[in-house]
Amino acid sequence: MADSAKEEQAVSAGRPPVTKSQELVYELKIGEIMTRDPVVVGPECLMSELKEILRIRRISGVPVLDKGALVGIISIEDLIVALAQGDTSARVGEKMTRQVQTVFADESVIQAVTKFARYGYGRLPVVDRSGRLVGIVTQGDIVRGLLRQLDVQWQEEEIHRYRASHIFEDIESDQTGLVLRYKVAARDFVRGGEASSKLKKALERLGGEPQLVRRVAVAAYEAETNLIIHTDAGGDLIAEVQPDRIRVVALDTGPGIPDVEMALRPGFSTAPDWIRELGFGAGMGLNNIKTCADEMRLESRVGVGTRLEAVFYLPGKREGKKEAV
Amino acid sequence: MTLEEVLRIIEGRVVSRNVDLASTVAMACGADLMSDVLAFTHAGTLLLTGLTNPQVIRTAEMAGIKAIVFVRGKHPPRETLTLAEEKGIPLLATRYTLYEACGRLYSAGLPSCGVFNLLQDDWPDMGAAPSPGNS
Numbered sequence: 462m463a464d465s466a467k468e469e470q471a472v473s474a475g476r477p478p479v480t481k482s483q484e485l486v487y488e489l490k491i492g493e494i495m496t497r498d499p500v501v502v503g504p505e506c507l508m509s510e511l512k513e514i515l516r517i518r519r520i521s522g523v524p525v526l527d528k529g530a531l532v533g534i535i536s537i538e539d540l541i542v543a544l545a546q547g548d549t550s551a552r553v554g555e556k557m558t559r560q561v562q563t564v565f566a567d568e569s570v571i572q573a574v575t576k577f578a579r580y581g582y583g584r585l586p587v588v589d590r591s592g593r594l595v596g597i598v599t600q601g602d603i604v605r606g607l608l609r610q611l612d613v614q615w616q617e618e619e620i621h622r623y624r625a626s627h628i629f630e631d632i633e634s635d636q637t638g639l640v641l642r643y644k645v646a647a648r649d650f651v652r653g654g655e656a657s658s659k660l661k662k663a664l665e666r667l668g669g670e671p672q673l674v675r676r677v678a679v680a681a682y683e684a685e686t687n688l689i690i691h692t693d694a695g696g697d698l699i700a701e702v703q704p705d706r707i708r709v710v711a712l713d714t715g716p717g718i719p720d721v722e723m724a725l726r727p728g729f730s731t732a733p734d735w736i737r738e739l740g741f742g743a744g745m746g747l748n749n750i751k752t753c754a755d756e757m758r759l760e761s762r763v764g765v766g767t768r769l770e771a772v773f774y775l776p777g778k779r780e781g782k783k784e785a786v
Numbered sequence: 787m788t789l790e791e792v793l794r795i796i797e798g799r800v801v802s803r804n805v806d807l808a809s810t811v812a813m814a815c816g817a818d819l820m821s822d823v824l825a826f827t828h829a830g831t832l833l834l835t836g837l838t839n840p841q842v843i844r845t846a847e848m849a850g851i852k853a854i855v856f857v858r859g860k861h862p863p864r865e866t867l868t869l870a871e872e873k874g875i876p877l878l879a880t881r882y883t884l885y886e887a888c889g890r891l892y893s894a895g896l897p898s899c900g901v902f903n904l905l906q907d908d909w910p911d912m913g914a915a916p917s918p919g920n921s
Contacts, residue, residue, distance in 0.1 A: 650841065651840070651865070653841060653844065654840075654841065654844030654845075654847070654848070657844070657848055658844065658847055658848075661847070661848065671829065671850075672829075675829060675848070675849065675850050678847075678848040678849075679824045679825075679848050679849060681848075682824065682844065682845070682848040683821070683824060739820075739837070739839050739841050740818055740819055740820035740821075740835075740837045740839070740841060740842065740845070741819075741820055741821060741841070743819050743821050743822075745819075745821035745822065745825060746821055748825070749821055749824050749825045752825065
């Protein structure tokens, strides 16, 4: 099974696999899953009245509030003990648990999970940072909250997949492609990155998978930076979006790279000092592009120009093996 | 870690508008070289840097950087602030050096972006290298 294979992989990598629900237990806040406006009683409430409240509301415990302050908690277990002792005319205030374990509404659900495991309670009152009671949380609330969140995320994922996969299916042709062309001016560092920024936004709008969009954006930005730093007259940054791949091409008309192999070497740079002061020109740009892309090609002729091509396959659409030229 | 906690740990302050201090960062990276930021960070990273030019914001945008801390008390120029606010990237500042700001956050439990291999081309083969004694 795919799951067990994934698990094995994770275990062999020396770390336990993290499931989505485990992740959510940390992401979700108790305030998002708790029951708001819980039923409460005062310390003067009779145990016989409490019995009716629990029966009618079908709940198993309630916080006890005295003039708005949380003073205790009383549960069905306390009621059973009182019934067994024939003590139904006692007040809640005499029978309640006074040492109340609470959780904060802005804490992660994991805090509640930990407390349930440690103390074995059925419910925990939820307070805000000023100590005011804002809700109550049971293990059922946690399960419901997690399922609801999984549902929401699954739906988002479905919509996402639909958009990403259908944009090209809706348009019929023998070969559909969307070409985005951006002009990049030489030495215009103030506007540097605008082309890549626009490209990133366009890919997001097309429903591109976030990790893929990030890789394309990083590569495009490095290519755009190269056009700004190294060309005589700027160049074109072209992105061609196809059903199975995104091809990014940076084209310029010179001066050209005398030694392409040298240019590809990590740390090799011909950038001037003013570029280095901006945090670029460390000779890592082409390497970054190579790392981000599935395929990269660099062709250059001195006095003619340079053509850099980076290809990114959409998830699951990659045919050939990764090759970098 | 929330930005509010980050601010407390680096004793910093917010320098851009409309910052949601409840938003969280998963890891952090300290760098003055933007190519390194592009190469070695992941989405959701907090960037600590001594550079304040607008390209830092561009880099953050491309790399999916969640928020930026300017170290050594540096204040970014107007165009950097404007671009960051437009892109919704929170800017913070601290008096500490890059080293100390990173150290404080790391000690407080904010992890790094991972461990990277030595680039073989750039490092001598330690097996073949002469021992420190014979030179």
